[in-house]
Amino acid sequence: MSKKTPQAIRGTQDIFGADAEAFAFVVETFERVRRLYRFRRVEMPVFEKTEVFARSLGETTDVVSKEMYSFEDRGGESLTLRPEFTAGIARAFLTNGWQQYAPLKVATHGPLFRYERPQKGRYRQFHQIDAEVIGAAEPQADVELLAMADQLLKDLGINDVTLHLNTLGDGASREAWRAALIDYFRQVEGQLSEESQERLEKNPLRILDSKDPRDKPFLADAPKIDAFLSEEAAAFFAAVTSGLDAAGVKWVRAESLVRGLDYYRHTAFEFIPDEGSASAAALGSQSTVLGGGRYDGLMESLGGAPTPAVGWAAGIERLAMLVGAREEQPADLIIVVEDDARVAEAIGLIGDVRKHGFTAELIASGSPRKRYDKAVKRGAEVILSLRPEMGRGIATDNPEAGVLGVLGAYR
RNA sequence: GCGAUCAUAGCUCAGUUGGUUAGAGCGCCGGUUUGUGGUACCGGAGGUCACGGGUUCGAACCCCGUUGGUCGCCCCA
Numbered sequence: 001m002s003k004k005t006p007q008a009i010r011g012t013q014d015i016f017g018a019d020a021e022a023f024a025f026v027v028e029t030f031e032r033v034r035r036l037y038r039f040r041r042v043e044m045p046v047f048e049k050t051e052v053f054a055r056s057l058g059e060t061t062d063v064v065s066k067e068m069y070s071f072e073d074r075g076g077e078s079l080t081l082r083p084e085f086t087a088g089i090a091r092a093f094l095t096n097g098w099q100q101y102a103p104l105k106v107a108t109h110g111p112l113f114r115y116e117r118p119q120k121g122r123y124r125q126f127h128q129i130d131a132e133v134i135g136a137a138e139p140q141a142d143v144e145l146l147a148m149a150d151q152l153l154k155d156l157g158i159n160d161v162t163l164h165l166n167t168l169g170d171g172a173s174r175e176a177w178r179a180a181l182i183d184y185f186r187q188v189e190g191q192l193s194e195e196s197q198e199r200l201e202k203n204p205l206r207i208l209d210s211k212d213p214r215d216k217p218f219l220a221d222a223p224k225i226d227a228f229l230s231e232e233a234a235a236f237f238a239a240v241t242s243g244l245d246a247a248g249v250k251w252v253r254a255e256s257l258v259r260g261l262d263y264y265r266h267t268a269f270e271f272i273p274d275e276g277s278a279s280a281a282a283l284g285s286q287s288t289v290l291g292g293g294r295y296d297g298l299m300e301s302l303g304g305a306p307t308p309a310v311g312w313a314a315g316i317e318r319l320a321m322l323v324g325a326r327e328e329q330p331a332d333l334i335i336v337v338e339d340d341a342r343v344a345e346a347i348g349l350i351g352d353v354r355k356h357g358f359t360a361e362l363i364a365s366g367s368p369r370k371r372y373d374k375a376v377k378r379g380a381e382v383i384l385s386l387r388p389e390m391g392r393g394i395a396t397d398n399p400e401a402g403v404l405g406v407l408g409a410y411r
Numbered sequence: 412g413c414g415a416u417c418a419u420a421g422c423u424c425a426g427u428u429g430g431u432u433a434g435a436g437c438g439c440c441g442g443u444u445u446g447u448g449g450u451a452c453c454g455g456a457g458g459u460c461a462c463g464g465g466u467u468c469g470a471a472c473c474c475c476g477u478u479g480g481u482c483g484c485c486c487c488a
Contacts, residue, residue: 007461007479062486066412084488112488117412119482128488195485211484260487270488288488315488367441376449385447 011116011124013317018325023127025326026319027109029155030129037148039107039131044088046111050078055301056087058262060202067114081113085130086295086311087302093134094304102135102307109316121286121318129319132311139236142267142294142310143243149290149312150249153271158322160277161289163244164254165269167237169229171297174265178204180223188218208256224255236266259293263301267310268293279322289322290314329359330379333403335386336371337364342386349384349407358403382407 008014015023034041050070057064069081082088085108098104109129116122131148133141146163153161168174181204189197193212200207208219229237244251251269259268270291273279283289292312299307333353337346343364353360361380363371375383382403 010479067486114487116486117484118480122487126488206486285483286488291488313488318488366439369446370441372447373449379449387447 009124011118011122013123013125018327019320021326021328022320022323023316025323026156026316027129030107030109030152033148033152033155034107034131036151037105037144039105039148042089042092042106042108044082044085044092044108044110047079047081048088048091050080052091052302053080053083053087056090056263056298057084061261063114067116069113069115083112083114085112085128085313086132086298089130089132089134089311090298090302090304090309093307094299094302099135099305099307103141104134105132106134107131119286120284121315121321123317127316128313129316130311130313132309134309135307136310137296137308139239139243139267142240143247143249145292145310145312146244146251146269147247147249149271149314150247152314153290156319156323158279158289158319160274160279161271161322162274163249163251163269164257164272165241165244165251165267166254166257167225167229167233167240167266168258168264168268168293169225169233170236170265173225173228173230173233177223177225177228180228181205181207184222185218192218203260205258206260208258219256226255233266240267261295263295263298264293265296266294269312271314273322282321283318286315286318289318330381331361332358332381333360333384333407334375334378334380334382335360335362335384336375337362338368338371338385338387340364340368346386353403353406356403356406358406360403 031041050068053068054064059065063083068083070078071080073079089106089108092098093104107130109127111125111127113125115124118124131145133145150163153159169177182200185192185196185200185204185207189200191214192200192207193210193214195212196207196210196215199210207215208222210216210219226234241251254270257268257270270288272287273283273289279289280287290312291314292310294308294310296306296308298309299305333350335346335350337343346362346364350360350362361378363375363378365371366374372383372385375385384407
């Protein structure tokens with residue numbers, strides 16, 4: 001590779017072949033399932049004013065403080081490539097008056113950007129599918145969203161992941177719990193890992209997630225959210241879990257599952273590969289395949305009226321890894337031109353075949369004698385070879401092949 | 412931001428304690444063979460050994476730096 005050839009940007013990927021097919025399969029399955037659940041498709045800008053993310057995610061979060069691709073446009077405005085979908089969708093909801101459609105169920109997918117160190121299942125430009133229900137305060141919205149996620153994973157053939165579910169309670173419950181956690185961990189602060197000591201200041205809930213062996217002994221006895229739930233919050237969570245049971249969605253309670261962003265309330269969830277499963281091995285240290293929760297506080301932080309909402313997002317690359325490489329489908333027909341004088345005939349024929357809805361490929365370059373072998377290697381339902389003296393030459397062991405109807409004259 | 416590890420042909424990789432002109436398989440291109448056929452054989456193109464410095468009579472190999480890949484930590488999908 002000469003130094004003159006430009007390199008791809010770190011953390012971006014050029015997806016091709018079987019990997020690209022897996023990627024497309026994830027997106028196609030998502031599109032199909034989202035229609036079943038009547039989620040409406042939305043297309044969102046890839047960039048927004050920086051404040052859209054800064055205000056909704058919070059200035060102090062890692063995402064905003066060190067992971068955003070922000071830049072000034074020629075008018076001097078600070079813009080940011082979207083690091084997630086939710087903030088932009090919330091902004092659109094407010095600026096377009098989509099309140100009139102509430103409760104609004106929307107779905108989208110596309111690229112997102114985060115300046116992070118790349119590793120397995122993590123990229124600087126990555127892709128997500130995303131589903132949101134905006135303007136629905138009732139737990140049934142959570143249930144429907146989770147049922148959709150569950151069906152999506154099953155339709156993708158991913159059966160070794162489980163829904164891990166928690167509640168963060170309403171604002172008051174959450175604050176009380178947070179205060180109790182701080183009190184609790186303060187008493188043993190000196191024995192915690194450096195990271196957790198820092199988290200104690202910035203994001204105490206996160207300590208519960210710690211993998212550090214120094215923190216583990218203190219996690220089991222840490223205060224539980226259940227003790228701080230208001231009656232309404234407890235009832236809300238009970239409605240979600242019984243709804244999931246009714247929908248046939250398997251779940252486990254994950255008391256230490258929290259969300260990094262402050263706007264989350266009530267339901268928080270992640271689909272995580274089962275321990276020791278093939279999916280767990282495929283994902284390495286990136287365990288979450290799909291995650292989300294209820295973000296009733298978000299609209300206010302963008303200056304809108306209080307609006308309840310729930311949503312989730314899933315990394316397409318991660319899902320594609322679990323789906324595995326998917327081979328590209330062989331063509332219905334390959335036409336091999338072994339006689340260069342018959343190129344025009346081949347072009348006419350192949351056009352016909354394609355107009356009838358069959359996939360077809362033309363091989364008319366390289367050494368004429370090797371073209372047929374090339375076709376065999378590539379594989380097709382039917383291979384038709386136009387050869388100098390044999391006139392009509394068709395090779396297939398598959399009399400059922402549909403293309404043969406169009407190729408009647410060549411039988 | 413921190414740590415580990417790697418970088419040789421389009422791809423997958425050999426390359427001995429530093430020592431002539433850097434190799435193989437696959438792929439690609441051409442030829443011969445076969446002739447309703449994924450055959451076999453012959454030949455060819457393609458490499459500033461990631462980049463930049465240093466040590467040495469001599470560096471793909473040793474040292475430093477840079478860039479990038481991979482895998483962890485943090486954080487997150």
